[in-house]
Amino acid sequence: MNDGSPAAVVDARGRRCPIPIIELARRIGDVDVGEIIELLADDPAAAADVAAWCRMRGHDLLTAAPGAGPGSYLVRRLG
Amino acid sequence: MGAFQLPAGVSATRIVRGTPQALSPPPRLAARMPPRGPATSGHLLRDGRSVTLVPAYLDHASTTPLHPVAREALLAALDDGWADPARLYREGRRARMLLDAARETVAGVLGARTSEISFTASGTAAAHQALLGTAAARRRAGRVVVVSAVEHSSVLHAAQRHERAGGEVVTIGVDGLGRADPAAFEAALDAHPGTAVAALQHANHEVGTVQPVAAVARALRRRGVPLLTDAATTVGRVPVDLAALGADLLTASAHKFGGPPGVGILAVRTGTRWANPLPADEREHGRVPGFPNVPAVVATAAALAVRATEIDAEAPRLAGYTERLRRRLPELVEDVELLGPGGADPAVGLPHIVAFSCLYVAGEALLDELDRAGIAVSSGSSCTSDTLTPSHVLVAMGALTHGNLRVSFGRDSTDADLEALLDALPPAVRAVRERAGAAGL
Ligand SMILES: Cc1ncc(COP(=O)(O)O)c(C=O)c1O
Numbered sequence: 244m245n246d247g248s249p250a251a252v253v254d255a256r257g258r259r260c261p262i263p264i265i266e267l268a269r270r271i272g273d274v275d276v277g278e279i280i281e282l283l284a285d286d287p288a289a290a291a292d293v294a295a296w297c298r299m300r301g302h303d304l305l306t307a308a309p310g311a312g313p314g315s316y317l318v319r320r321l322g
Numbered sequence: 323m324g325a326f327q328l329p330a331g332v333s334a335t336r337i338v339r340g341t342p343q344a345l346s347p348p349p350r351l352a353a354r355m356p357p358r359g360p361a362t363s364g365h366l367l368r369d370g371r372s373v374t375l376v377p378a379y380l381d382h383a384s385t386t387p388l389h390p391v392a393r394e395a396l397l398a399a400l401d402d403g404w405a406d407p408a409r410l411y412r413e414g415r416r417a418r419m420l421l422d423a424a425r426e427t428v429a430g431v432l433g434a435r436t437s438e439i440s441f442t443a444s445g446t447a448a449a450h451q452a453l454l455g456t457a458a459a460r461r462r463a464g465r466v467v468v469v470s471a472v473e474h475s476s477v478l479h480a481a482q483r484h485e486r487a488g489g490e491v492v493t494i495g496v497d498g499l500g501r502a503d504p505a506a507f508e509a510a511l512d513a514h515p516g517t518a519v520a521a522l523q524h525a526n527h528e529v530g531t532v533q534p535v536a537a538v539a540r541a542l543r544r545r546g547v548p549l550l551t552d553a554a555t556t557v558g559r560v561p562v563d564l565a566a567l568g569a570d571l572l573t574a575s576a577h578k579f580g581g582p583p584g585v586g587i588l589a590v591r592t593g594t595r596w597a598n599p600l601p602a603d604e605r606e607h608g609r610v611p612g613f614p615n616v617p618a619v620v621a622t623a624a625a626l627a628v629r630a631t632e633i634d635a636e637a638p639r640l641a642g643y644t645e646r647l648r649r650r651l652p653e654l655v656e657d658v659e660l661l662g663p664g665g666a667d668p669a670v671g672l673p674h675i676v677a678f679s680c681l682y683v684a685g686e687a688l689l690d691e692l693d694r695a696g697i698a699v700s701s702g703s704s705c706t707s708d709t710l711t712p713s714h715v716l717v718a719m720g721a722l723t724h725g726n727l728r729v730s731f732g733r734d735s736t737d738a739d740l741e742a743l744l745d746a747l748p749p750a751v752r753a754v755r756e757r758a759g760a761a762g763l
Contacts, residue, residue, distance in 0.1 A: 261758070295723070
């Protein structure tokens with residue numbers, strides 16, 4: 244485990260759905276299992292779709308983590 | 323339920339004063355109208371008539387073609403029901419008879435009284451009048467309007483209007499299948515004793531979830547709060563009985579069940595307090611402004627009456643399509659999320675709607691691909707909405723909002739429609755994913 248800071252950041256600001264989720268899926272392999280990847284996205288669908296993607300792929304969306312909030316999504320890779 | 327009958331004597335003799343002339347539409351309009359005539363290639367023959375339907379029109383929940391019986395009624399009523407039904411001369415009385423007969427028919431099908439039924443200019447207008455009229459009449463009871471999170475935009479926009487006018491809106495969330503919990507309504511009412519009115523749709527228009535309207539109605543009744551149910555997705559599709567639902571107000575839309583566009587149904591149960599939020603007008607029991615569209619209302623009643631005789635046989639057929647589609651989708655398309663409860667159990671899901679989302683797929687690109695294959699469906703994805711926001715229904719359910727499709731069947735739908743969709747969908751999804759570089763992710 245780690246200190247909770249992201250091991251990688253995906254900047255998908257300005258990109259429309261589903262591109263932020265595609266970028267996140269492409270880059271999740273860059274972090275080790277248990278590590279955190281941060282997605283920056285301002286698309287209005289991102290909040291719903293990051294949560295749905297984490298559910299479908301079995302990753303953990305850290306909604307309560309410091310730094311999580313509008314435009315920033317912290318995902319812990321679980322598999 | 324019998325078919326809609328024109329009142330005795332109405333269609334027997336047509337009133338024609340003056341000389342009828344054969345007229346054509348003005349050239350600029352005529353140029354845009356398709357040629358009339360027998361079916362040509364690309365047109366399917368249905369009910370013995372030419373109907374321009376793409377190979378698979380599967381968007382019947384958006385709107386559905388005019389029912390042939392409604393078409394007959396519309397044409398007859400255009401000739402017989404053109405006059406002002408408020409006038410006492412012969413032509414006016416004739417229009418009034420048609421309007422009254424239509425109201426009786428609709429009331430009979432919905433289990434309501436004629437005095438409870440008004441015809442509006444759309445399902446949207448009916449929802450606005452229902453919600454705002456009840457909130458206005460119950461202003462002294464309170465300023466809170468309670469709505470489910472998955473109501474149609476017409477209900478939500480009316481609630482927003484109430485909020486901008488100084489009211490408060492409380493929203494009830496739904497579970498992963500899109501269903502609102504009666505206990506959540508009860509809790510909201512207990513937390514907000516000043517509730518003027520609550521709204522819970524009969525079934526959801528995007529995912530087909532049937533809502534626990536009767537249970538919510540009972541809970542509201544105990545607290546003296548009226549319930550509006552938007553039944554635009556169910557009226558004319560599945561049996562709808564106002565008394566059984568226990569709702570105080572019900573709205574529906576004619577073009578959703580084979581009636582003409584531009585007619586909504588507003589039912590306000592006797593004893594429900596309601597005050598017109600619009601400037602006064604005595605027509606339609608004082609609930610709807612403007613000269614009523616008698617021919618379209620007559621066609622609406624004809625459509626509803628004939629639908630009541632069709633739906634028992636139709637529902638299992640359409641449920642067969644939706645179940646087959648839901649079973650085949652995960653086999654044919656990778657990473658597809660089925661939404662809603664499905665149509666196998668009519669108590670929880672509608673027989674004619676299937677919704678699903680495809681991971682890594684832009685809804686608009688998918689609609690394009692399917693359109694090119696001659697398949698018409700709709701999508702709740704953000705890129706397909708004018709506001710570029712995802713469907714509030716999908717968000718409330720916690721569903722994947724991109725790559726979303728709603729497939730909805732109607733009385734015209736056939737096995738061939740479903741097969742065309744099943745053939746076209748997998749390569750369409752594959753193509754969109756490949757273009758986005760998302761294949762195999
Ligand atoms: C659930 C629901 N309510 C209301 C409406 C509005 O009906 P209309 O199209 O007649 O304005 C619709 C139509 O989209 C609907 O699906």
